[in-house]
Amino acid sequence: MTHAVKYHPGMMLMEQYVEGTLSADVALAVATHIDLCPHCQRLCQDLHNDHGSQLAQLEPALSHNETEFEQMLAFITEQAPQQKPVKRVQGEMVTVTINNREFKIPRALSRMAQQHGKWLQLGGIATAKLPAGDKLHVSLLYINKGTEVPNHTHLGMELTLVLSGRICDENGEYGAGDLLINSPDDTHTPHTKADEDCLCLSVLSAPLKFNKGLVRLLNPLQQFFY
Numbered sequence: 001m002t003h004a005v006k007y008h009p010g011m012m013l014m015e016q017y018v019e020g021t022l023s024a025d026v027a028l029a030v031a032t033h034i035d036l037c038p039h040c041q042r043l044c045q046d047l048h049n050d051h052g053s054q055l056a057q058l059e060p061a062l063s064h065n066e067t068e069f070e071q072m073l074a075f076i077t078e079q080a081p082q083q084k085p086v087k088r089v090q091g092e093m094v095t096v097t098i099n100n101r102e103f104k105i106p107r108a109l110s111r112m113a114q115q116h117g118k119w120l121q122l123g124g125i126a127t128a129k130l131p132a133g134d135k136l137h138v139s140l141l142y143i144n145k146g147t148e149v150p151n152h153t154h155l156g157m158e159l160t161l162v163l164s165g166r167i168c169d170e171n172g173e174y175g176a177g178d179l180l181i182n183s184p185d186d187t188h189t190p191h192t193k194a195d196e197d198c199l200c201l202s203v204l205s206a207p208l209k210f211n212k213g214l215v216r217l218l219n220p221l222q223q224f225f226y
């Protein structure tokens with residue numbers, strides 16, 4: 001991969017990811033970013049090591065209650081064989097096809113991407129829901145070349161991870177692995193260039209609010225994205 005990832009999750013998200021305190025949907029976006037980003041792979045490993053040594057210090061206290069500790073170990077051991085087949089599935093290259101284009105899906109997202117819902121298309125934009133989390137809206141978002149997503153504000157948090165291709169907005173240009181985080185105050189008009197389409201993972205906590213055009217035309221668009 002020639003593209004150098006420029007936009008990372010940031011230290012706070014990475015720490016929460018390693019501690020396992022992120023919501024499953026945000027963790028999915030961070031894990032997929034890590035798959036695409038050598039920098040964050042190293043950071044994640046360092047944080048894991050730090051976190052591991054912190055846990056090791058807690059261990060004497062835990063072993064006081066040996067029965068409980070043994071039960072927990074037994075539980076972990078019991079779970080382990082079940083996880084193995086999943087890992088093997090993840091080792092295979094999963095692809096998603098849209099607009100006659102086949103996109104390779106990063107390992108962390110492959111199991112979820114295989115279960116994507118029907119593609120809904122509107123102009124050059126297509127979305128397919130993923131059967132992820134309970135609270136957030138998680139989908140694959142395809143934007144054909146030379147297409148603009150209408151200018152919008154965010155009613156909640158918007159995470160966009162570029163999986164393939166390139167997308168631009170008022171703030172910059174993003175390629176595979178780049179993670180855009182937009183909060184309720186941010187307004188932007190994402191678009192693709194004339195010669196390159198783009199596939200993203202999108203995580204939304206609330207619908208987008210479109211700022212231009214006729215309200216009756218934009219309302220269905222809002223539902224389309226959420």
Ligand SMILES: [Zn+2]
Nearest residue numbers: 008037039040
């Ligand atoms: Zn990164």
